[in-house]
Amino acid sequence: MIHQGKVRIFSLLILSHYAMKFCIGGDVITASEYIRDSGSIISSGGLYRLGFFSPNGTTNRYVGIWHNKIPAYNVFWVANREKPVLDSSGVMTISDDGNLVIMNGKKDVLWSSNVYTSGANTKAQLSDTGNLILFKQSSNMTDDKEMVWESFRNMSDAFMAKMKLSTNVRTKEKQVLTSWKSPSDPSIGSFSISLEPLNIPEIFLWNSTTLYWRSGPWNGKVFIGVPQMESVYLDGFSLVDDKEGYVYVTYNFAEVSYLSYFFVRSNGELLQPFWDEKYKHWRIDWSTKESACNVYGKCGPFGFCDDKKSPICSCLRGFEPKKVEEWRRGNWSSGCTQRSLLQCDRIKNDSTKAGKMDGFVRLENVKVPNYAIWSSTLEDQCREQCLSNCSCAAYAYDAGVGCMYWRGDLIDVLKFSYGGTTLYVRVAHTELGGKRDLRAIIATAVVVATFLFSIGTFFAWKKSKKQGGKDREQFSEVSSENVLGENLSKVNLQDLVLYKLEELAAATSNFSDTNKLGEGGFGAVYRGILLNGKEIAVKRLSRASGQGLQEFINEMVVISKVQHRNLVRLFGCCVERDEKLLVYEFMPNKGLDAFLFDSLKRQQLDWRRRFNIIDGICRGLLYLHRDSRLRIIHRDLKTSNILLDEELNPRISDFGTARIFGGKEDQANTIRVVGTYGYMAPEYAMEGRFSEKSDVFSFGVLLLEIVSGRQNNSFIEEDQSLSLLGLAWKYWEEDNVLALVDPQISVRSFEVEIVRCINVALLCTQELAQDRPTISTVISMINNEIVCLPSPNKPAFTERQTTTDTGSSRQSQKKYSANNVTLTALEGR
Structure with a gap:
């Protein structure tokens, strides 16, 4: 009997340990307390459950969060949306590096929280708000803990109370809701919801890149395009500017017992279900499908x-x-x-x-x-x-x-x-x-005054038109002179169309903000449609930009001389009155930066597409440096100057600062340094010397941005002293370069190719120009034509510049622009 009692106690201990390992009924996940498929954890108040599930119509297994005490209307959050477990072998646990991960029976990691935890002492906890939070425990014996990741900041298709739908107005990074692809497939679908804070904040629902629904402007209490928001239950909405770049909208219902939330269906419907306690079922309080309008x-x-x-x-x-x-x-x-x-x-x-x-x-x-x-x-x-x-x-x-x-x-x-x-x-x-x-x-008096003023303006315009004719004649003469270098005597612009100002104004709705595609240091770019239906992009040079006739002619001359599938095409120009306009082919997907640094659009850039973009940029640079009739140094290569066509093929644009070399020239000096801080080679930024290797340096920075999905100019890392180049070098020395890779990229299938690209990027950004490869060598390297790559030296600018240079009068005269706006620095030499 005693022996049987010991066996019984021992069996109970084993079962207890087994239950603990699978976290049945607990609210935490640790390295030793994990959940295996069919197991789950429940928040401390019993409101929410996290576990494995299969959507209707499929046997694929996913980890999600849903209501625990009442029937689930849908699953609020899904972890492994893109990579389901194909059988019942799935496990959710804490990995050796401290991340929350989902693995299949073969120990393949299908999903990870993918954060840097600097140690493995972490645990995940499901809160009574439905938020799954990953904490890092203090190394001392206290109960202090630091949140390093949360599901509320990695949204699926549901917007729940206390969530923050945010946008960083500085970096353009957005937290977005994304629909399921279909009711049986939780992978990312076509529809997404984001907060657009510029001008007057609104919430936009997108169908891919097309606007599908909008909330109307925020008036401090509600979005005025949603009349139902006058409801008492929605009075908890607020829009907050945290003064650190983030603007976010959040809400919290006045009645704690009111169970409701918002989510976007795979068909694009945004709706608000709520739990009817009286009749014990879910009802729809509001939906965008209520009206066809x-x-x-x-x-x-x-x-x-x-x-x-x-x-x-x-x-x-x-x-x-x-x-x-x-x-x-x-x-x-x-x-x-x-x-x-x-x-x-x-x-x-x-x-x-x-x-x-x-x-x-x-x-x-x-x-x-x-x-x-x-x-x-x-x-x-x-x-x-x-x-x-x-x-x-x-x-x-x-x-x-x-x-x-x-x-x-x-x-x-x-x-x-x-x-x-x-x-x-x-x-x-x-x-x-x-x-x-x-x-x-x-207002009749105002009309009379306006009428009289118009007469005066008319005669002044007639006079300016005559003067404008002279200016255009002068322009024709100047444009046929060499403004780029002593070795270029004549330019031929016969292939370019000379547009009228009225024609371009009509095409762009008088250069309205609704048609504006973007704005850089030299002016704004507008989308236009000519009378023949052709879509165009019109670059309107700002009078305050500092870019004058020289840069304007420079861009026309350079781009009219080159034709390549990876270079943007110039159709023509317009010079009237005080206006200087360039007319380009229209690129529907705008710049690479619009995709690469947007948390939603970046998901469209898998590694195959990114590599295609990298290769296309290389081909365009090779043509400029070696294969065109003229040798051209771009001098302002950056993500915003890489435009994408319908199929996301890259086109290098913006040749306003480009320079043409003579047949025997390989480098030159300038007293006018133009470019963008973060992309300029050190010898150019500091001494005004530029060559092909200057563009190679810029390409290296661009290559690291494409691989990492991080912007060099707005880089934020735990170690504030490191730039993106510095972080890449740090990981290189630690033999851990894959830590730099964008989490959106599936590394496993392309690991060798990705590591090779990082190696090439570091070779391109070496401090000494003579150490950097030519662009033709770069192409051979990334395409594996050169098998054994050399080890790079430490790149330039590995540390972020946090104070203004005061070491020399030359440095103190530099004027750097923020982020992607072009820089102009005047130096005496």
Whole structure:
């Protein structure tokens, strides 16, 4: 009996240990307390459960979090979204390096929290908010612990109370919700949700890169494009600027017992389910699918959507369908066009027929258009400000936002049954139905003054036009002279089209902000559509940029002389009045930086695509350095100057600072250092010497950014003294270069190729120019034509510059721009 009792106790101990190992009922995961498939952990209050599950219609196994006490409406968070466990052998545990990992029966790591823990003393805990948190325990004997990772910062498709949907306005890094690919596949789907904080903050729902739904502007309490947010349960929303670059929206329900959250389905529907305690089932409180008008731009530009009418689309008052037959067939995407000329257009066409002033059509309870521009103007001045601005198409005033106005097309205007805002749309006086506008009468004096001013402006314009003709003649003469070097005597621009300013202004909606693709140190780039339907990108040089006629001609000359599939194509230019514009082919995916440094878009860049981009940049540089009729040094190679076409193929752009070498030249000096801090070679930044090896250095930095997904200029690391180059060198010396690789890349299949690229990048960024390979050698290296690569010397700029140089007068004169804006530094030599 005693023996049987001992056996029974021993068996109980084994079972107890077994239960502990599989964390049945606990709330933590450690290296010794892990969960195997069919096991789970539960938050301390019993609200949430984490464990393995299979979506309906599949046997694949995933780790997720869901409600514990009530039936799950859906799984809030999924860890191994892209790599399921194919059988029931899965384990979630703490790895030797302190990360939370999921492994299959072969010990392959399918998912990892992938953070640097500097030790293995960590544990994961599921909180009563549904947040899975990885803590690092203190090395002393205290209970101190530091959070190193959390599921709330690595969102799936659900937005839960106390989560933070954030965007870093400095680095452009975003925390986004991403839909499942399908109800049975939790991998990342087409739809995503992000906070867009620029100008007036809004929440955007995207279908890939196309805007699908928007919340309307934030007014300090609610998003005014969601009338249901007046509900008491949604009063807990807040938008916070942490003054360190991050802006985020969060919420917390007033009633703790109210179980609800937001999530985006695989079909793009954003909805809010809530638990009905009385009837014990989930109900839908709100959904974007409630109205067909919630699809962004349903009725096109200047269209008005009202789902209570049939058809749901009509034109705003004062507008008519742009394509009548398409509207009759129910295709409203082309939108509407102004029926009568506005005051400014009438003056422009014939100053003697100015007529009466424009007025405004009042629309109540509407969702205001996209791309609102905020103004500090007070409410009683908002109307007059719009009326006095020829580009103002509409205005609105909200007590929480202030004065808003719109330029260009009015897109996504829809009618609400309640809530929303009152919108005032600008129309010609003839569209007001004969109603006398008191304010228009009061403003008659302003019209007269404007009329007189216009006459004066007209004659001044005629004079400037004559002078402009002379300027263009001078431009033709200057453009046929050598402005790039003593070895270039003549340039031929016969293949370029000379565009008119009015033509480009019309193509870009008068250079409206809605058409702006981006802005750099030398000016803004706008998307345009010519009358023949061709899409173009128009670079408008800023008068305040410091880039003058020399850089303008420089870019035309250089790019008109080169033609290569990895170089952007220049169609033509425009020089009128004080404007200098370059017209390029349109690149729909913008710059490489827009993909590489965006947490959502970066997921589209698997290693195959990244390597294709690397190879394409190399081919473009090889053509510039060796294969073109001219030898060209770019001098400002960076991610924002690498444009991507429809298939994400790279095109090198922006040749405003490029230099052409003569046949026997291999390096040159300059007194005017131009480029971007973080990408410039040391001999160029400090001494003004540049050569092919200067571009090779920039390419090396670019290559490290592509591999790591980190931006050199805004690099943040635990060791604040290290730059991206410094961190790469640190990992190289520690024989741990794979720690540098972007977590979005599947390393296992391409490990040798990735390590080779990091080796090449370090060779390209060596301090001495003579130690760096040529671009032709680089191509041979990355394509494995040179099998044995040399070990690199320590790269330049391994430490971040945290104080202003004061060591010499030359250094103190340098003026560096932030991040990707081009730098200009004047030096006496």
